[in-house]
Amino acid sequence: MKRREFLQMSASACAAMAAAGFGAQSPQQRPNIILINADDLGYGDVSCYGADRIRTPNIDRLASQGRRFTNAHAPAATCTPSRYSLLTGEYAWRQKGTGILPGDAALIIEPGRTTLPALVRRAGYATGAVGKWHLGLGAGNLNWNEDIRPGALDIGFDYSFLIPATGDRVPCVFVENRRVAGLDPADPIQVNYRAPIGSEPTGKEHPELLKMHPSHGHDQTIVNGISRIGYMSGGKAARWVDEDIADVLTSKAVSFVEQHKEQPFFLYFATHDIHVPRVPHPRFAGESGLGPRGDVILQLDACVGEIMKTLDRLRISDNTLLVFTSDNGPVVDDGYRDQAVEKLSGHKPAGPLRGGKYSAFDAGTRVPFIARWPGKAKAGASDALLSQIDCLATFASLTGQPLAEPDAPDSFDVLPALLGQSNSGRDYLVEQAGALSLIRGEWKYIEPNKGAQIERNTNIELGNDPQPQLYNLRNDLGEQQNLAEKYPERVAEMAAALSRIREQGRTRR
Numbered sequence: 001m002k003r004r005e006f007l008q009m010s011a012s013a014c015a016a017m018a019a020a021g022f023g024a025q026s027p028q029q030r031p032n033i034i035l036i037n038a039d040d041l042g043y044g045d046v047s048c049y050g051a052d053r054i055r056t057p058n059i060d061r062l063a064s065q066g067r068r069f070t071n072a073h074a075p076a077a078t079c080t081p082s083r084y085s086l087l088t089g090e091y092a093w094r095q096k097g098t099g100i101l102p103g104d105a106a107l108i109i110e111p112g113r114t115t116l117p118a119l120v121r122r123a124g125y126a127t128g129a130v131g132k133w134h135l136g137l138g139a140g141n142l143n144w145n146e147d148i149r150p151g152a153l154d155i156g157f158d159y160s161f162l163i164p165a166t167g168d169r170v171p172c173v174f175v176e177n178r179r180v181a182g183l184d185p186a187d188p189i190q191v192n193y194r195a196p197i198g199s200e201p202t203g204k205e206h207p208e209l210l211k212m213h214p215s216h217g218h219d220q221t222i223v224n225g226i227s228r229i230g231y232m233s234g235g236k237a238a239r240w241v242d243e244d245i246a247d248v249l250t251s252k253a254v255s256f257v258e259q260h261k262e263q264p265f266f267l268y269f270a271t272h273d274i275h276v277p278r279v280p281h282p283r284f285a286g287e288s289g290l291g292p293r294g295d296v297i298l299q300l301d302a303c304v305g306e307i308m309k310t311l312d313r314l315r316i317s318d319n320t321l322l323v324f325t326s327d328n329g330p331v332v333d334d335g336y337r338d339q340a341v342e343k344l345s346g347h348k349p350a351g352p353l354r355g356g357k358y359s360a361f362d363a364g365t366r367v368p369f370i371a372r373w374p375g376k377a378k379a380g381a382s383d384a385l386l387s388q389i390d391c392l393a394t395f396a397s398l399t400g401q402p403l404a405e406p407d408a409p410d411s412f413d414v415l416p417a418l419l420g421q422s423n424s425g426r427d428y429l430v431e432q433a434g435a436l437s438l439i440r441g442e443w444k445y446i447e448p449n450k451g452a453q454i455e456r457n458t459n460i461e462l463g464n465d466p467q468p469q470l471y472n473l474r475n476d477l478g479e480q481q482n483l484a485e486k487y488p489e490r491v492a493e494m495a496a497a498l499s500r501i502r503e504q505g506r507t508r509r
């Protein structure tokens with residue numbers, strides 16, 4: 001055998017061995033990975049993060065068995081940019097068109113790029129996405145009655161079962177792989193975000209047909225007695241039942257785990273809860289005493305419990321890294337009159353933090369983040385700074401996959417912090433709401449922004465100010481004291497650092 005051939009052969013043998021779990025990473029170090037991404041769940045919404053008006057026993061148990069991070073962030077204060085960043089390792093604000101998407105938007109992640117699922121798939125993982133997508137589907141002008149492409153299957157997932165956008169946006173159907181699930185071809189779906197389509201009633205014209213009324217927006221096509229954002233017609237047999245969404249998604253997540261228990265798998269489980277419309281299954285309705293928002297927190301907790309139970313039943317808990325987090329901070333009234341405000345009863349969805357969903361204040365992005373990997377991730381609390389944007393580089397490190405230079409430009413490997421081998425995560429992090437913020441160590445700088453200071457409908461403090469803001473998060477977690485005037489040099493320095501981060505186009509070294 002010639003030397004070159006021999007080298008080639010050993011290279012491919014090595015690759016095969018690496019894929020099979022030998023070599024640098026032992027099989028035990030290539031755990032299954034489940035990433036549960038809740039929707040709009042606040043830092044203070046679960047009892048292991050201090051909630052005392054509601055109990056979340058399953059999430060609490062996960063926290064007691066794993067690492068509970070107190071300074072972990074979603075990359076943005078709304079869903080689409082947060083999830084874009086999570087899956088690509090790139091700050092969403094670097095790309096146009098990554099704001100909250102309508103339900104008929106085209107896919108915003110370029111097929112072929114190194115995404116979180118594509119990366120772990122290279123390491124031999126089976127990859128699945130179950131739940132809320134909100135990253136667009138198709139290439140524009142999508143026909144929902146034909147094969148849907150590009151979609152999740154084109155950016156690294158082997159299997160997908162998706163809510164295309166959000167529960168409050170049409171189309172109110174699930175998409176399984178390339179097709180709308182349960183669609184009757186004789187009753188085709190049409191979707192429009194500009195003008196009414198078909199003859200179905202809207203919430204605006206027929207409020208008498210509603211079982212849940214909007215408080216703002218959400219007055220277009222009525223599906224299951226709830227008016228949504230956008231217009232749709234047809235697809236009646238395929239429409240979801242709001243009360244059953246959590247159970248349907250959990251059963252799809254559980255089946256994926258069961259089917260792939262023999263090989264390493266990565267499951268991205270993006271729950272609908274606790275986003276609006278909040279319509280709990282009857283077994284949770286009224287159980288929290290805090291109205292539907294509290295009830296769907298209990299429902300979410302039960303879903304997490306089901307996943308944990310499944311891992312125990314299949315005896316794979318010890319070889320599974322289970323991460324639980326949320327895509328952005330909390331909101332109470334997000335557009336439906338669902339008693340969330342009236343029944344809050346002293347519950348503090350943001351805990352000690354200021355602001356909420358949509359906000360540049362910390363409640364916008366600082367979220368629960370728990371990582372359990374029995375025997376590998378040290379149980380306990382950690383205040384290491386980390387972001388969901390780091391999942392990509394961290395899982396690359398975990399699975400022994402190299403990253404090419406253009407990949408995941410803003411993702412840092414924080415594996416030592418995740419496992420509790422170290423308590424330092426990142427040094428700094430950019431956060432996205434209307435304004436960008438830079439967090440560095442104990443300091444947070446919010447750049448000047450002329451936007452509204454309070455969002456009228458949701459009554460959330462957005463953290464916008466035409467003047468720069470500087471907070472010391474160590475002494476003033478609630479961001480009450482703007483120290484910008486007191487420390488102008490620090491402000492100038494952090495503003496310059498943020499400009500450099502913008503201009504350089506990447507931060508991963």
Ligand code: NG6
Pocket residue numbers: 039040078079080100134166168216217218229275276328334335
């Ligand atoms: C807003 C919606 C809100 C929610 C949000 C997206 C109105 C008035 N408000 O525009 O209800 O759907 O978009 O939430 O329509 S997210 O969690 O997906 O980012």
Ligand code: CA
Pocket residue numbers: 039040078079275327328
């Ligand atoms: Ca969200």
